[in-house]
Amino acid sequence: MDKQTNTLMEESKKKPVTMTGAQAVMESLVNEGVEILFGYPGGAIMPVYDALYSYKEKLNHILVRHEQGAVHAAQGYARATGRVGVSLVTSGPAATNAVTGIADAMIDSTPVVVISGQVGSALLGTDAFQETDVVGITQPVTKWNYQITRADEIPWAFARAFYIARSGRPGPVLLDITKDAQFGSLEYLYKPTVSIRSYTPYPIIDPGQVEEAARLINLAKKPLALIGQGVVIAGAEAELKEFLEKTGIPAAQTLLGLSALPSDHKLNVGGLGMHGNYGPNLKTNECDLIIGIGMRFDDRVTADTRRYATNAKIIHMDIDPAEINKIIHADAPILGNVKDSLPMLTSRVSNNEHEEWLEEFRACYRIEYERLIERELYPEKPELTMAEVVRRVSEAFNDDAIMVTDVGQHQMVAWRYFKFRQSRSVITSGGLGTMGFGLPAAIGAKLGRPDRPVCLFVGDGGFQMTIQELGTIYQSKVPVKIVLLNNNFLGMVRQWQELFFDHRYASTELINPDFQTISKGYYIPSVEVTKRDDLDKAIKKMVSAEGPFLLEVVVEKEGNVFPMVPAGASVEDIILE
Amino acid sequence: MRQEFTLTIFSENRVGILNQITTVFTRRHINIESLTTSESAIEGIHKFTIVIYSTREEVDLLVRQVEKRIDVLKAYSFSQDEIIYQEIALYKVPTAALFEGNEIEKLVRQYGARILEMTAEYAVIEKTGHKHETQELFDKLDPYGVTQFTRSGRVAINKLKKEPLNSYLRKLVKNGVNPDVKIDTQ
Numbered sequence: 001m002d003k004q005t006n007t008l009m010e011e012s013k014k015k016p017v018t019m020t021g022a023q024a025v026m027e028s029l030v031n032e033g034v035e036i037l038f039g040y041p042g043g044a045i046m047p048v049y050d051a052l053y054s055y056k057e058k059l060n061h062i063l064v065r066h067e068q069g070a071v072h073a074a075q076g077y078a079r080a081t082g083r084v085g086v087s088l089v090t091s092g093p094a095a096t097n098a099v100t101g102i103a104d105a106m107i108d109s110t111p112v113v114v115i116s117g118q119v120g121s122a123l124l125g126t127d128a129f130q131e132t133d134v135v136g137i138t139q140p141v142t143k144w145n146y147q148i149t150r151a152d153e154i155p156w157a158f159a160r161a162f163y164i165a166r167s168g169r170p171g172p173v174l175l176d177i178t179k180d181a182q183f184g185s186l187e188y189l190y191k192p193t194v195s196i197r198s199y200t201p202y203p204i205i206d207p208g209q210v211e212e213a214a215r216l217i218n219l220a221k222k223p224l225a226l227i228g229q230g231v232v233i234a235g236a237e238a239e240l241k242e243f244l245e246k247t248g249i250p251a252a253q254t255l256l257g258l259s260a261l262p263s264d265h266k267l268n269v270g271g272l273g274m275h276g277n278y279g280p281n282l283k284t285n286e287c288d289l290i291i292g293i294g295m296r297f298d299d300r301v302t303a304d305t306r307r308y309a310t311n312a313k314i315i316h317m318d319i320d321p322a323e324i325n326k327i328i329h330a331d332a333p334i335l336g337n338v339k340d341s342l343p344m345l346t347s348r349v350s351n352n353e354h355e356e357w358l359e360e361f362r363a364c365y366r367i368e369y370e371r372l373i374e375r376e377l378y379p380e381k382p383e384l385t386m387a388e389v390v391r392r393v394s395e396a397f398n399d400d401a402i403m404v405t406d407v408g409q410h411q412m413v414a415w416r417y418f419k420f421r422q423s424r425s426v427i428t429s430g431g432l433g434t435m436g437f438g439l440p441a442a443i444g445a446k447l448g449r450p451d452r453p454v455c456l457f458v459g460d461g462g463f464q465m466t467i468q469e470l471g472t473i474y475q476s477k478v479p480v481k482i483v484l485l486n487n488n489f490l491g492m493v494r495q496w497q498e499l500f501f502d503h504r505y506a507s508t509e510l511i512n513p514d515f516q517t518i519s520k521g522y523y524i525p526s527v528e529v530t531k532r533d534d535l536d537k538a539i540k541k542m543v544s545a546e547g548p549f550l551l552e553v554v555v556e557k558e559g560n561v562f563p564m565v566p567a568g569a570s571v572e573d574i575i576l577e
Numbered sequence: 578m579r580q581e582f583t584l585t586i587f588s589e590n591r592v593g594i595l596n597q598i599t600t601v602f603t604r605r606h607i608n609i610e611s612l613t614t615s616e617s618a619i620e621g622i623h624k625f626t627i628v629i630y631s632t633r634e635e636v637d638l639l640v641r642q643v644e645k646r647i648d649v650l651k652a653y654s655f656s657q658d659e660i661i662y663q664e665i666a667l668y669k670v671p672t673a674a675l676f677e678g679n680e681i682e683k684l685v686r687q688y689g690a691r692i693l694e695m696t697a698e699y700a701v702i703e704k705t706g707h708k709h710e711t712q713e714l715f716d717k718l719d720p721y722g723v724t725q726f727t728r729s730g731r732v733a734i735n736k737l738k739k740e741p742l743n744s745y746l747r748k749l750v751k752n753g754v755n756p757d758v759k760i761d762t763q
């Protein structure tokens with residue numbers, strides 16, 4: 001950073017300083033503690049990029065290869081660190097390219113701020129070059145959005161945007177800045193937002209609700225806790241552990257709740273949902289109490305809601321009032337931040353153990369292991385399975401890497417077989433199921449947590465949706481490890497075609513390029529493995545590589561992910577093969 | 578049970594706020610029967626009155642989803658018997674028709690309507706009431722040649738002792754949030 005901007009910053013802390021809108025954008029970012037942004041320049045955002053040129057040392061700008069990647073990278077950063085991810089894009093096509101990422105962040109409650117350039121305010125609504133109504137387009141997929149048309153609105157709008165993005169149930173915020181607002185001048189003084197009169201991010205917990213939930217817990221013979229991402233977002237992992245260990249309640253995790261509890265914790269009974277574990281699904285209709293903690297009873301978790309938790313009372317703990325009774329009626333809701341409500345609950349419940357009940361989950365796991373897991377992890381056929389690759393990779397990272405995935409079969413397999421020791425280790429597109437999420441999200445995660453290994457699992461289909469981000473990896477030297485599970489199919493769709501559409505493989509076979517040559521073109525070291533005997537050596541090479549690495553493993557073409565709760569079925573109809 | 582509900586929504590007066598509110602309804606495929614919007618009794622706070630047909634469960638969820646929009650302060654739902662409401666209707670008839678007998682005048686009296694304005698060519702009749710009442714008058718006037726007819730959305734007042742928004746604003750003060758408006762803190 002040059003001298004001029006340095007002094008500007010110091011002075012702006014005390015009294016207003018005259019500067020341009022573009023400079024105010026930089027100052028606001030610095031004031032919010034932003035260190036990194038992911039973006040792509042263009043006409044309507046050029047003044048901001050010009051200002052960025054003087055802030056190089058304070059703000060690390062990562063030039064991506066597509067605006068979708070800019071938002072996914074910001075998401076990966078946010079999910080790995082718990083901080084707000086920031087992307088910077090221009091108007092029109094750039095803003096619309098960002099929409100997929102914004103929608104993904106919305107449904108997965110990820111704090112990101114997307115800054116888009118806009119045509120000059122005098123041109124708004126005239127179909128000007130690269131004008132698009134991005135505020136209108138993103139309205140349903142943002143937590144908040146705002147069009148800035150005057151330079152003097154910038155500090156206010158930024159303070160509000162960051163406050164909204166990260167507080168309560170986090171989510172994406174879009175700020176659309178007209179070009180004249182970037183050029184204009186203002187008296188800059190930054191005041192962080194501490195409250196908004198129309199917004200209650202942290203509802204006050206009603207002790208009566210906690211009391212009632214505690215009563216149900218103390219009565220329950222077969223309770224089951226469902227752990228969602230809310231626990232991770234709240235940073236309530238320790239509070240969760242304390243609650244579980246006092247009550248002895250078995251806990252299962254949603255797709256995004258995974259890693260809130262270490263894989264080997266004795267009360268961790270596995271994953272929920274369509275491709276979750278056998279026990280948690282089967283036992284959902286046997287248990288007498290469900291405690292949903294920071295989760296939203298997504299349809300991939302509940303399957304048919306009329307035949308869900310048929311014998312159970314429901315406790316639902318969530319920060320978002322709109323989630324209570326949305327899908328499943330709660331007998332005892334606890335509205336509030338689980339970081340605060342969990343300790344209140346823990347102090348009111350009795351010490352307990354549910355040894356026999358836990359043993360039932362272990363028995364289910366043995367069945368799942370014998371009928372399914374064993375042959376997935378130690379197959380007798382010559383073809384490699386996704387599961388064995390995932391497990392070997394997990395072990396090579398000492399079960400302590402950040403796992404990023406794309407969307408498809410490999411996502412479900414990675415989620416099932418990767419193991420975790422610490423929280424914030426799962427970064428995957430849950431609610432939206434966005435193919436192409438993985439590669440840019442891994443970049444963001446690694447830049448956010450350079451101290452931890454970041455390992456991406458990606459399919460040959462999804463890889464090609466954002467493959468250009470290999471350029472970002474090369475240019476910005478991001479040491480992510482990429483495991484490409486290549487089955488030469490859009491595997492997950494092919495599986496559905498096999499099971500539910502009579503093997504009619506309509507447009508799911510991929511004639512792929514040579515990924516090794518592509519990797520070489522981007523100067524990223526790579527290895528291709530086709531035989532089991534070569535796997536461990538290749539993994540070792542990847543793990544010990546200094547920089548980025550692509551490990552392509554050619555796996556069986558027509559493998560299927562099991563167990564599975566078929567669409568429209570009940571959780572108890574889960575099938576193992 | 579599906580029935581009529583009146584929602585009152587208080588929001589910031591911000592560009593695009595109407596769109597923010599209506600997308601919540603569109604997403605759930607709920608048709609808006611009537612919509613009125615204006616500044617509320619509290620300066621700077623906007624009030625929407627929206628009428629829909631729905632079930633209690635769905636309305637409760639809608640209210641929470643509307644409130645989730647950052648710029649919405651509070652939303653409330655009321656069933657038919659929890660509010661007092663009115664609509665206003667205007668009818669334009671040729672002045673000549675008025676002089677062709679006393680039928681129109683009789684209808685105006687009978688329906689508690691009034692003549693708002695009269696020129697050489699036309700007269701404008703105004704009636705407030707519920708939709709079926711303003712509709713009934715329209716049906717009666719139409720044979721005399723109604724040339725224009727328009728009806729407003731609903732305005733409503735709830736039967737609660739106090740405006741619930743005030744207690745929300747007072748709670749803000751208690752929790753240390755500046756509500757930025759003048760409220761009675763009783």
Ligand SMILES: Cc1ncc(C[n+]2csc(CCOP(=O)(O)OP(=O)(O)O)c2C)c(N)n1
Nearest residue numbers: 408409410435459460461462489490491492
């Ligand atoms: C953007 C997008 N388009 C389409 C889909 C539908 N879809 C879900 S999984 C899948 C197949 C993914 O194939 P691949 O990336 O090869 O992974 P695999 O399932 O083989 O592991 C498709 C097409 C999607 N989720 N996202």
